[in-house]
Amino acid sequence: MSEISFRTKIYIGENSLDRLTRIKAERIFIVTDPFIEQSGMVAEVTNRLDHMDNEYHIFSDIVPDPPIETVAAGVKAIQDFNPSVMIAIGGGSAIDAAKAMKDFSLKLSPQQREMKFIAIPTTSGTGTEVTKFSVITDEANHVKHPLVADGLLPDEAILDPTLVKSVPQAVTADTGMDVLTHAIEAYVSTKANDFSDAFAEKAVRLIFDFLPRCYKDGNDVEAREKVHHASCLAGMAFNMVGLGINHSIAHVCGAQFHIPHGRMNALLLTQVIEFNAELRGFTSGGYSAAAMKYAQLSKIIGAAPATTNTRLGVNSLLHHINQLKRELHMPVTLRTCGITKEQLLAASEAICEAALNDGCTATNPRIPTGKDIESIIEKII
Numbered sequence: 290m291s292e293i294s295f296r297t298k299i300y301i302g303e304n305s306l307d308r309l310t311r312i313k314a315e316r317i318f319i320v321t322d323p324f325i326e327q328s329g330m331v332a333e334v335t336n337r338l339d340h341m342d343n344e345y346h347i348f349s350d351i352v353p354d355p356p357i358e359t360v361a362a363g364v365k366a367i368q369d370f371n372p373s374v375m376i377a378i379g380g381g382s383a384i385d386a387a388k389a390m391k392d393f394s395l396k397l398s399p400q401q402r403e404m405k406f407i408a409i410p411t412t413s414g415t416g417t418e419v420t421k422f423s424v425i426t427d428e429a430n431h432v433k434h435p436l437v438a439d440g441l442l443p444d445e446a447i448l449d450p451t452l453v454k455s456v457p458q459a460v461t462a463d464t465g466m467d468v469l470t471h472a473i474e475a476y477v478s479t480k481a482n483d484f485s486d487a488f489a490e491k492a493v494r495l496i497f498d499f500l501p502r503c504y505k506d507g508n509d510v511e512a513r514e515k516v517h518h519a520s521c522l523a524g525m526a527f528n529m530v531g532l533g534i535n536h537s538i539a540h541v542c543g544a545q546f547h548i549p550h551g552r553m554n555a556l557l558l559t560q561v562i563e564f565n566a567e568l569r570g571f572t573s574g575g576y577s578a579a580a581m582k583y584a585q586l587s588k589i590i591g592a593a594p595a596t597t598n599t600r601l602g603v604n605s606l607l608h609h610i611n612q613l614k615r616e617l618h619m620p621v622t623l624r625t626c627g628i629t630k631e632q633l634l635a636a637s638e639a640i641c642e643a644a645l646n647d648g649c650t651a652t653n654p655r656i657p658t659g660k661d662i663e664s665i666i667e668k669i670i
Contacts, residue, residue, distance in 0.1 A: 293484055293529060297408075297419045298445045299521065303510070305449045306409070309337035309376075317345040318372035318404070320363065320387035321379045322352065325411060330452065334378055334409070346370045351379060354426040354433065354544065355386035363390035368398055375404045377443075378452075380464075381415030381424075381550070384408045388423040388441040395440070408443040411452045413503075413517045414464025414551055416471055416524020418446035426544055433540040435648050442528075448521060450514035454507055460549075461507065462617035465500040467551030468492060468520045469610070470558055474533040475526035476586065477565060477579040478652040488526035490589050495519035497590045497609070501616050531652030535561040537644040538662060545636050546628050555619050556626075559607050560665045565655045566603045576600070579654035623670050630670050637663055 300308045317338060325331050326349040338345055348366050350359055367375075367390055377387035387406070394401050408418035417423070423436040456464070472492035475485055495515045502512035538561075539553040548556075566580040576584075576599040584602025587593040593605040620626050623633060641659040644650065650657070 291482065293482075295525070296439075296442045296444070299419065299448065300445065301448045301518065302514075303449065303451055305447050306333055306337060306452075308445070308447055309334060309407075310341070312338060312341060312343060312374060314342040315344075315374045316370065316372045317343055317374045317376055318367055318370055319345055319347045320351065320375065320377040320383055320390065321347065321349050322383050323349050325349070325379050325383070328455075330411065331378060333452070334376060346372070351383045351386050353382050353549075354424075355382050355389075356426045356428045360386055360389045360393065360425055363387075364394045364397065367391070367394040368401065371402065372404055373402060374407065376407045376409065378409040378411060380410065380412040381417050384410065384415070384417045384443075385423040385425065388417070388443075389425050389436060392423075392436070392438060392440055405445070406443045407445045407447065409447045409449070409452070410517070410520070412456055412460060412464045413453055413513070413520040414467040416468070416520045416527070418443055418448075419521055419524045420528040422528070424540065431545045432643060433544045435540065437648060446521065448517050450510055450517055453513050453517055454510065456507060458504055458507070461500075461503050462619055463549045463551035463555070464520070465496060465503065465516060465551070465617070466555035466558070466614070466619065468516070468523050469496045469613075470535050470551075470554040471523035471527050471532065472496070472519070473558070473562070473583075473586065474535055474649075475523065475530050477582050477654045478527070478530040478533060479654055480530040480652050481582075482530065485526045485530045488522045490586070492519040492523040492526065493586055494590055495522070497613065500613070504617050532649040533561070533565070533653035534644065534650055534657055534662070534665075536649040537647035537653070538640070538666065540647055540649070541640045541643040542666070545640060546623070546626070546632070548626050548628075552620065552626070555614060556621070556623065556669050557665065559610055560668050562603070562607060562610075564657070564661060564665055565653070567655065568600055568603060577654070621669075628670075633666065633670055637666065640666065
């Protein structure tokens with residue numbers, strides 16, 4: 290028996306930020322990053338809170354891949370302010386950090402009152418506004434720690450497409466490929482079901498249809514909105530059923546080599562699909578379940594006709610992913626990200642061990658060995 294529930298209330302469309310005008314007489318802790326604060330984007334939140342008898346405190350010390358020390362500072366600020374509402378506005382780092390701050394503050398201070406948690410993403414990538422996951426970085430040991438708990442789920446998410454219009458091209462590409470990876474990994478997860486498949490399929494279609502448009506024209510509000518929705522849909526999918534080794538490896542390599550998470554996922558994606566599909570190991574017994582689902586995705590996005598067999602379907606999906614990466618001018622090797630073969634070899638053993646122990650590995654459709662992880666990474670050097 291499986292349980293499926295959707296705790297987060299989602300507000301979508303232009304002007305969805307106006308939902309904040311309903312908040313009255315609350316103490317509000319706002320988590321964001323320096324750019325969001327200095328660009329005036331945080332004012333889109335505070336302007337809607339002013340004149341409603343609200344008090345708020347802005348914590349804007351968030352940096353990419355938030356370290357444990359930042360979370361600890363946020364917990365201290367929460368304890369001092371004692372808020373009744375938390376609002377996180379920013380990319381995945383801001384929302385993930387806010388999740389960890391909220392969780393730890395409640396655990397460390399029994400007297401801390403429960404906070405309503407509202408997540409407002411300003412990038413379209415992580416889907417963290419609807420997931421029970423948070424990723425925090427241990428900088429000293431170059432390790433990312435995924436936290437998983439139902440208490441990390443935001444109560445509300447606001448998907449206002451006007452907030453993502455100014456996202457730079459490179460970030461649009463990185464985060465968009467993160468969405469695609471979320472959806473594909475959820476689709477072939479060992480826990481996948483009809484509900485997660487529906488979310489994942491729609492997310493994949495939206496990414497192929499609208500991500501190139503976002504990349505070419507950031508002011509294309511329709512495309513921005515569709516990719517924003519795709520990010521949320523993919524988040525809902527993997528929140529139900531988990532991810533796979535694409536993320537396991539990306540967590541480790543991203544922390545080790547300081548490569549943006551979505552970019553690292555994109556580097557690995559086709560290699561992981563080839564590993565999971567096991568086309569070279571095809572026998573008369575049939576293709577793997579993962580291979581057949583990859584082939585199904587190629588039909589869903591119109592990359593292959595319905596009559597295409599499994600092998601051709603998987604190869605067609607791989608071709609269209611590579612084509613999408615070219616359109617987005619994504620790097621295709623670690624070398625183009627400034628990582629040498631010597632650096633990779635020096636860290637290889639630690640990367641393989643950490644990837645195997647990562648929580649995402651448990652739902653990968655094919656059980657990997659350390660050698661398998663090593664082989665996948667070597668193919669992108």
